[in-house]
Amino acid sequence: MKKYDCVVIGAGNGGLAAAVKILLSGKTCLVCEKHNIPGGFATSFKRGRFEFEASLHELNGIGKGNLFGGTRRIMDELGVTPLVEWIQIKNAYRLISKKENIDFILPFGIDNIIKACDTLCENGGIEAKKFLDLSKTVYEAVAYIGECNGKPDKEVMQTKYYDYLAVSSYSVNEVFESLNTPEIIKNVLSAYWSYLGVGFDNMSFVHFANMAYSYFLMGATVPKSRSHEMSLAFEKRIHDLGGDIFFNTEVVKILTDENGHVKGVELKNGDIIETKHVIANISPHKVYANMLDEKAIPERAIKLCNFRKFAGRGLTVFLGLNKSPEELGITEHSYFVYNSSDSVEMYKEMSAKGHYAGQATCCLNNVNPGCSEEGTTILYMTSLFFDDVWKDVEEKDYFKYKNEIASHFIDEFEKATHTNIKDHIEEIAIATPVTYARYAGHPEGVIYGYENTYKDNLMARVMMVNEDAFIKGLRFGGAFGERGIGYPSSYTSGYNEARRTLKDMEEDSNV
Amino acid sequence: MFKRDKDPIVDVKKGLMIQDVRRKAIDDAPNSPLPKSYKVNELAHDLHPGHIKATLIKREEIGLNSYLLTFRSLSENERFPYFEAGQFISVSAKVNESIVTRPYSIFSSPMEALKGILSIAVGRDGFFSSYLIDIMELGTKVIIGDPLGDFHYNSLRDKKTIFGIAGGTGVTPFISMIKAIEEGSEDFNLTLLYGVRTKKHLLYDFRKLKNPKIKVIVVFSDERVPGYECGFITKELISKYIPKDSSIFMCGPDKMYSFVSNELSQLGIDKNLVRMEHNSIKSIDMENPHEFELKVHLRDEIYTIKAKENETILTAFERSGLCVPSKCRSGICGLCHTRLISGSYFVDSKNDHVRLADKKFRYIHPCASYPRSDMELDVPPLDILKEL
Ligand SMILES: Cc1cc2nc3c(=O)[nH]c(=O)nc-3n(C[C@H](O)[C@H](O)[C@H](O)COP(=O)(O)OP(=O)(O)OC[C@H]3O[C@@H](n4cnc5c(N)ncnc54)[C@H](O)[C@@H]3O)c2cc1C
Numbered sequence: 001m002k003k004y005d006c007v008v009i010g011a012g013n014g015g016l017a018a019a020v021k022i023l024l025s026g027k028t029c030l031v032c033e034k035h036n037i038p039g040g041f042a043t044s045f046k047r048g049r050f051e052f053e054a055s056l057h058e059l060n061g062i063g064k065g066n067l068f069g070g071t072r073r074i075m076d077e078l079g080v081t082p083l084v085e086w087i088q089i090k091n092a093y094r095l096i097s098k099k100e101n102i103d104f105i106l107p108f109g110i111d112n113i114i115k116a117c118d119t120l121c122e123n124g125g126i127e128a129k130k131f132l133d134l135s136k137t138v139y140e141a142v143a144y145i146g147e148c149n150g151k152p153d154k155e156v157m158q159t160k161y162y163d164y165l166a167v168s169s170y171s172v173n174e175v176f177e178s179l180n181t182p183e184i185i186k187n188v189l190s191a192y193w194s195y196l197g198v199g200f201d202n203m204s205f206v207h208f209a210n211m212a213y214s215y216f217l218m219g220a221t222v223p224k225s226r227s228h229e230m231s232l233a234f235e236k237r238i239h240d241l242g243g244d245i246f247f248n249t250e251v252v253k254i255l256t257d258e259n260g261h262v263k264g265v266e267l268k269n270g271d272i273i274e275t276k277h278v279i280a281n282i283s284p285h286k287v288y289a290n291m292l293d294e295k296a297i298p299e300r301a302i303k304l305c306n307f308r309k310f311a312g313r314g315l316t317v318f319l320g321l322n323k324s325p326e327e328l329g330i331t332e333h334s335y336f337v338y339n340s341s342d343s344v345e346m347y348k349e350m351s352a353k354g355h356y357a358g359q360a361t362c363c364l365n366n367v368n369p370g371c372s373e374e375g376t377t378i379l380y381m382t383s384l385f386f387d388d389v390w391k392d393v394e395e396k397d398y399f400k401y402k403n404e405i406a407s408h409f410i411d412e413f414e415k416a417t418h419t420n421i422k423d424h425i426e427e428i429a430i431a432t433p434v435t436y437a438r439y440a441g442h443p444e445g446v447i448y449g450y451e452n453t454y455k456d457n458l459m460a461r462v463m464m465v466n467e468d469a470f471i472k473g474l475r476f477g478g479a480f481g482e483r484g485i486g487y488p489s490s491y492t493s494g495y496n497e498a499r500r501t502l503k504d505m506e507e508d509s510n511v
Numbered sequence: 512m513f514k515r516d517k518d519p520i521v522d523v524k525k526g527l528m529i530q531d532v533r534r535k536a537i538d539d540a541p542n543s544p545l546p547k548s549y550k551v552n553e554l555a556h557d558l559h560p561g562h563i564k565a566t567l568i569k570r571e572e573i574g575l576n577s578y579l580l581t582f583r584s585l586s587e588n589e590r591f592p593y594f595e596a597g598q599f600i601s602v603s604a605k606v607n608e609s610i611v612t613r614p615y616s617i618f619s620s621p622m623e624a625l626k627g628i629l630s631i632a633v634g635r636d637g638f639f640s641s642y643l644i645d646i647m648e649l650g651t652k653v654i655i656g657d658p659l660g661d662f663h664y665n666s667l668r669d670k671k672t673i674f675g676i677a678g679g680t681g682v683t684p685f686i687s688m689i690k691a692i693e694e695g696s697e698d699f700n701l702t703l704l705y706g707v708r709t710k711k712h713l714l715y716d717f718r719k720l721k722n723p724k725i726k727v728i729v730v731f732s733d734e735r736v737p738g739y740e741c742g743f744i745t746k747e748l749i750s751k752y753i754p755k756d757s758s759i760f761m762c763g764p765d766k767m768y769s770f771v772s773n774e775l776s777q778l779g780i781d782k783n784l785v786r787m788e789h790n791s792i793k794s795i796d797m798e799n800p801h802e803f804e805l806k807v808h809l810r811d812e813i814y815t816i817k818a819k820e821n822e823t824i825l826t827a828f829e830r831s832g833l834c835v836p837s838k839c840r841s842g843i844c845g846l847c848h849t850r851l852i853s854g855s856y857f858v859d860s861k862n863d864h865v866r867l868a869d870k871k872f873r874y875i876h877p878c879a880s881y882p883r884s885d886m887e888l889d890v891p892p893l894d895i896l897k898e899l
Contacts, residue, residue: 228869
């Protein structure tokens with residue numbers, strides 16, 4: 001029988017980062033992926049003369065020069081950085097919001113943002129600065145807590161990071177409220193909410209500050225050859241370090257011994273792989289419901305699942321257009337086209353069937369001009385559903401229904417930007433929750449893991465990570481892991497779970 | 512939800528208690544069993560079952576040297592999915608020691624698929640097609656790869672009227688479209704210019720069609736029939752029949768593509784406005800082709816096989832009976848995506864559809880690549896083919 005120190009289930013971002021980290025410490029590792037390529041959502045696909053990015057709008061935490069964040073630090077340590085070419089995005093986003101009649105471009109860089117906010121209202125810059133300063137303190141406090149492995153010095157926290165402690169139980173909207181941030185400043189700074197996927201009445205300010213501040217500060221990037229480039233770079237590292245990666249290889253069972261400890265995995269073709277450590281790059285819901293012996297699952301694991309709420313299910317319209325962005329009048333890379341800038345209202349609307357509330361849309365050519373032939377454009381629009389609104393779609397209505405929805409997305413984009421898209425569609429692909437359910441296999445086509453709500457917020461998750469690991473030898477990395485969704489978070493949680501797994505291995509050998 | 516306090520000290524305390532809040536919420540959560548499956552995931556599986564085990568239930572000659580093969584799925588819970596008329600499937604079967612997979616456009620309609628029926632039209636061209644026509648017995652088990660491809664009407668991409676140009680068995684996807692329009696599963700207008708050798712070669716009796724949305728003009732190349740067009744599909748014929756404001760779809764042999772493309776460009780029609788179904792990549796005619804050795808990794812198994820320089824690498828895999836995935840056989844779909852560990856290969860630039868990063872990190876599509884040296888390759892296996 002084949003035997004590995006660690007088996008990773010799924011070659012999404014979390015699984016790939018975990019595998020490289022395990023291999024770097026000299027342990028043996030096998031990655032099993034049910035598809036024929038790595039990356040999970042981090043991939044690309046071709047239609048006609050276009051190569052579409054499957055998911056990535058923008059990658060945070062790469063930065064440039066000396067200004068870089070967590071994603072870059074992990075890429076460096078795992079040896080991926082030299083293998084990928086990143087391109088810097090110019091502006092954060094253009095927000096077009098119907099209800100408040102906003103059409104505004106938010107630049108990157110804290111000083112630039114402050115300057116831009118000054119044009120929005122009296123003292124706009126000063127007000128924005130208050131909010132950003134507080135975000136900075138929180139961002140630095142979280143980094144500090146991380147450096148101390150979750151055990152920070154009380155003194156330091158109460159002096160240097162007092163503001164962090166004071167606001168750490170606040171929602172984003174409560175912070176806006178207590179700072180008396182003018183409505184328009186609040187609107188333009190909260191547009192980012194849809195990338196985090198929780199209304200700002202229910203999202204911890206710490207989470208927002210941690211994610212958004214680094215984004216505002218150091219900007220964002222895209223890899224030159226789509227996210228597939230990063231996924232293949234990770235795969236190369238796995239091979240170079242002597243690891244194995246099996247494609248078209250679905251894991252159907254995680255096997256446990258009489259003590260309930262992991263002893264191996266079973267593949268769809270019946271093969272058994274022996275291992276004491278599994279890092280699952282998939283949802284605990286799936287693992288507990290379908291992949292483990294019921295006897296091995298403690299009640300609290302089920303309770304934990306039932307306590308949590310699935311985050312956004314995705315919908316994306318991919319368009320290959322037969323005119324250039326200039327000809328079409330598409331000037332920016334990132335657009336938020338919203339019915340309203342109020343995240344709470346939007347979240348509610350996006351939870352109801354048939355409702356359209358907004359979209360995050362990217363024109364890849366405006367950051368990566370060579371991404372498609374001259375005279376053509378790649379445009380992709382994404383939105384979320386915060387409920388299982390696709391569950392009643394019938395098989396024979398599916399293709400028509402998704403075109404109807406896509407049509408609405410395109411109309412709204414055209415209206416907001418005064419462009420004509422529909423007459424120039426050469427290629428189209430539409431990914432729905434059904435597509436995402438098929439592709440990654442997550443429940444209900446969820447692409448955002450579990451919601452980072454107030455009660456299930458980032459800091460609490462991180463501090464309780466060992467308490468949430470119920471089965472000896474089994475850990476969860478990726479978007480369903482401690483940090484929630486996004487490339488940076490999924491890479492980071494995979495990396496962190498590998499660190500913890502390495503520690504678990506040490507304990508094995510001490511016994 | 513959050514609650515702010517007037518006293519910041521109280522807030523600090525609350526901030527330190529976030530774990531307790533979470534722990535308590537987990538305590539209070541129900542321990543009801545988790546769902547084993549979800550409706551959206553079930554629909555995903557129905558639409559994309561991946562591979563379906565099926566059996567040949569009927570074979571009939573429908574035009575000279577063209578046969579209609581009908582399949583039925585082997586089990587109730589593994590039926591054919593609904594699809595978009597014009598798409599293709601792959602058929603895999605065991606022929607002697609080879610495990611062979613070929614793409615075929617679907618002849619039947621989307622609604623027929625829901626009833627468990629799927630049919631393809633097979634012409635006598637190539638060894639697998641001859642096997643399907645002459646040798647394969649009714650009841651033989653095959654594996655069908657689920658429907659794929661962009662050769663179908665899309666209401667957002669295409670004009671409401673499709674102008675189809677078909678040659679030979681290339682009419683198949685259009686027949687599926689016609690059936691779909693007739694049964695109401697698709698809603699568009701189709702004007703079809705169908706080039707075929709003689710009356711005896713016709714694959715479908717278009718005279719029975721009464722639907723005003725469908726118009727078929729048959730063009731015989733090898734005989735004159737009163738009331739029909741005759742000759743090749745020239746720019747004159749195209750201008751005579753092309754409806755105003757239509758999208759052009761073309762399916763037929765490569766020879767027809769080069770001829771008609773030339774005619775279309777003379778009419779000033781941009782090639783990017785023409786949707787062409789792709790043909791399988793063939794072996795290259797060559798005397799005494801050189802033979803190379805391929806070292807092939809399938810998970811942790813290693814095989815050493817022979818490969819001729821004039822045949823694609825995929826063909827070499829199939830000849831050796833390796834269970835490897837493939838579908839479109841035209842370099843496009845990416846199902847045969849393979850890591851090149853060492854060696855060199857040739858791929859015609861018009862068939863080179865790997866992604867940008869695949870180039871950078873040396874991945875190939877074996878269905879479009881020919882060996883140019885001994886090679887070492889890492890291929891994701893397709894276990895289900897072992898059941899053939
Ligand atoms: C449209 C879209 C846009 C997005 N935009 C951004 C963005 O701009 N910026 C950003 O940071 N993030 C973005 N995200 C989010 C980001 O893509 C995801 O959070 C991240 O890729 C999740 O990675 P993961 O590690 O959870 O793995 P996943 O991508 O979920 O991969 C899981 C892998 O496991 C495999 N698998 C599942 N079950 C099994 C099994 N039983 N056996 C073997 N393998 C299995 C799957 O095939 C898959 O490859 C976007 C996502 C989508 C869909």
